[in-house]
Amino acid sequence: MTRVLVVVGHGMAGHRLVEEIRSGDRSGRWRIVVAAEEPRPAYNRTLLSSYVDGRTVADLTLPAPRLLTDPRVDLRLNTRVTSVDRAARTVTCADGTVLGYDALVLATGSRPFVPPVPGRELPGCFTYRTIEDLDALRAAAVPGEPGVVVGGGLLGLEAAQALRLLGMRPHVVEMAPHLMPLQVDEGGGRVLARLVGALGVDVHCGRGVASLDEGPGGRVCGVTLSDGTRLPARVVVFAAGVRPRDELAGSAGLERAERGGILVDRYCRTADERVWAVGECAAVLGRCYGLAAPSYRMAEEVARQLLGLPSDGFPGADMSAKLKLLGVDVAGFGDVHARTEGAMEFIRDDRAAGTYGKLVLAPDGRTLLGGVLAGDTGGYTVLRALLGRELTAPPEALLAGARAV
Structure with a gap:
């Protein structure tokens, strides 16, 4: 008998799960319904900067045409799930649609973290997460003008590269004493700052953002740092990290980890044996992983379980x-x-x-x-x-x- 798998989210992790299920489901035991909040199928977020450099949406799109026309996959774009009823085994969407499931996988990803600084909602402020974000940033960019990136980690440096590709003069602001504080030490961060500085990126470490300044027409015109330094800015890009999108845990009565994320065991399973979470929204044994490789591994392990194959569970991740x-x-x-x-x-x-x-x-x-x-x-x-x-x-x-x- 065919069973229904509902996947909430069609980012990189959700897509990998669907791919694994379809490639391994020889007997057709699963019909897959994907509730995708974005207006397009999954795409490679790790290549967003290349979208500014000439790649197209089609270049970044992950599903092969055969998956988009697969009769056993019902991909519903622009479909946001608002609640989960575990007793009834249903999810409810923003448009009122109710989807029943035999198994449910939450792959809701994460949202950009925007520090609660005054002026953060001014026109000219952007996040760096989706293709729509980059389209808006491209429309606002003015070659030769300064732009400020808030966040000096991996995402922040990617955003700085996007500003360079758009012809702007980037500044990067990082609260930690050096760039990429999670991946490298102070010495490595110092060398990185010197090398990117030679490329025209001004680096400001050990300082936070005090406020965003309003200019003519009500647009952002600058950033005031915690030490009083003022940086002029035509645009401001927030790339200061992400937070797991775990809000569906509330309606579902599922536990969250102490630092956020839907709490799952090493098999990526919640306290409900019919509900899993994978990707950036999942806190495996209390820990979230914000990289593509661990997200893929989680999806693969859950697919094995749904297909009745042996699974050793998610083994943790090498963050190298x-x-x-x-x-x-x-x-x-x-x-x-x-x-x-x-x-x-x-x-x-x-x-x-x-x-x-x-x-x-x-x-x-x-x-x-x-x-x-x-x-x-x-x-x-x-x-x-x-x-x-x-x-x-x-x-x-x-x-x-x-x-x-």
């Missing part, structure tokens, strides 16, 4: 990352901040070459716990493979020429 931001190579892996008790740090800072490397070693001085690379990430693959293992060469040799080790 190798990135190219504004043309600058940067990588972090393992314990980048040397928080392990007794950890030792070996640093190679070549300011003339514009490169920085750090290895974090266990107290025995031989076991690799983590590292940071900035300006040159050629040794990333070798070093990441050594995590938790004894070094195969002295630290200085590994940092100087890891590709040859």
Whole structure:
């Protein structure tokens, strides 16, 4: 007998779940109804900056044509789910439609965090999350004019790149002492700031935003920082992180994690055996993961369960990352901040070459716990493979020429 799977959300995680179910459901046990809040099918959010650089919506779109015409997949765009009734096993949509389910997967993603600063709602202020956000930003951008990005993490630097591609002069404001505070240490952040500064991006770390200033016509015209510095701004882009969209947990009577997110076990299952959560809205054993790779892994594990296949559950995620931001190579892996008790740090800072490397070693001085690379990430693959293992060469040799080790 065919059963109904309702998926709430058609972002990257929700799409991966649908793909996995359809590719593995040989007997046709599931009919899938997807309630997608956005006006278009899932697209690759990690490539949003490339949309400003000439890629089209079609280039970013994830579903293959065959999935969009699949008779067992009912993709409903512009459909926002407002509540879940677990007793009746139904979800209710904003237009009044009620959908029944045998299994329910919440893949509602996250929303941009906008700091509660005065002026944040002025015209000329944007978030950096959707294609619609980028369309609005493109329409407001004026080449040669300054723009301010609030947030100096991965998303903030992507937004700064978008402003550069639009011909604007970006400023990046980050409350932490250095850029990308989650992925790299202070030394790596310092090198990153110097290299992106050479590309025309002004970096302001260790300062928050006090207010957004109103100019002629009621538009934003500047940003006042916590130390009193004023930055002129034609546009302001908030890219200060995201918060899980877990509001459906309330109507469903499901528990949220202490820091937000729909609380699930290692199988991404809520307290209700018919309800799962995957992606950025899911707090697996209390922790949310804001990257695409963990979201995909969650979707794959839930698909296996729905298909009756063995599942070991979500194993956690390696948050290591190798990135190219504004043309600058940067990588972090393992314990980048040397928080392990007794950890030792070996640093190679070549300011003339514009490169920085750090290895974090266990107290025995031989076991690799983590590292940071900035300006040159050629040794990333070798070093990441050594995590938790004894070094195969002295630290200085590994940092100087890891590709040859």
